[in-house]
Amino acid sequence: MGIFDTVRFDPPRACANCETAITEVQTKVFEPGLREYHVGDLVQGSPILSGVIREELYCPGCAGSDHRKPQFVWFSLWHTLLVGVYDTPQEAEARLQEVDRxxxxxxxxxxxxxxxxxxxxxxxxxxxxxxxxxxxRASPEEQQDRENMRFFRIREILATDDPLAALVSSNKPQNPEDETEVGNEGL
Structure with a gap:
């Protein structure tokens, strides 16, 4: 089977056969690393610096159907930057001509x-x-001193039943699969 990278679609594409929403395509054309890409990301290990790459779409709604027609998307890459995902090679080529500084x-x-x-x-x-x-590592006296400035940043965490779990929870991403930040601070 091998290792795939995933290219996410925003917005999702509708399957031409059954209208099921397709949110991603898996590909082996890039350096295998189980990476996830979106338009605007630099692609690791692209076989081309700039150009168009074709990839076949898989539709979960059509899985096992004998009447399924193959569907493809074309990635537009400009100096390894994924600048678009298109339904035709002509659209993908045209996109490469439009990239500006x-x-x-x-x-x-x-x-x-x-x-x-x-x-x-x-x-x-x-x-x-x-x-x-x-x-x-602190002495029991230092641990009991609730006003100790050394532990001021984590005082709420220390007040929980499981401080380590609280510390991990307070720093976890919203979506662990793609590691999207909680609240997208600063974005």
């Missing part, structure tokens, strides 16, 4: 903001874990 700057800004969000999230989690470790 302002659009590329927008994609770059979005990815930089996402990287900052991840950095901030990691730093917050690391700091709270470090505070919790310090708390566990």
């Amino acid at each position: 302002a659009e590329l700057l927008n994609y770059l800004a979005r990815h930089q903001q996402a990287a900052l969000t991840w950095h901030d999230r990691f730093s917050r989690l690391y700091g709270e874990l470090q505070n919790y470790q310090d708390y566990l």
Whole structure:
């Protein structure tokens, strides 16, 4: 079977055979890594720098049907940036001709903001874990002092029955599968 990457559709596509909403396509044409891509993402291990790649769609509504006609989508890649997913190769080629610098700057800004969000999230989690470790290593007198400034950032977490579970929960993404941030702070 192998390892697939997934390209998500926004908005979903309707199956030409049964009208079922198709929200994604799995592909093996990129470097295998179980990655998830959206339009605007840089693709890892693309076989081409710029151009169009065809991929067959799978429709869960048509699965097992003998009357199913194959369906395809075409990825438009511009310097490994996924700039679109289209129903025809002509649309995909036309999209490559329309890419402009302002659009590329927008994609770059979005990815930089996402990287900052991840950095901030990691730093917050690391700091709270470090505070919790310090708390566990502290003397019983220091642990009992509720006003101890060393543990101020995690005082609500320490008040729970399971502080480690509370710490993980307070730092978890909204959707663990795609690791979307809770509340999309800063986006």
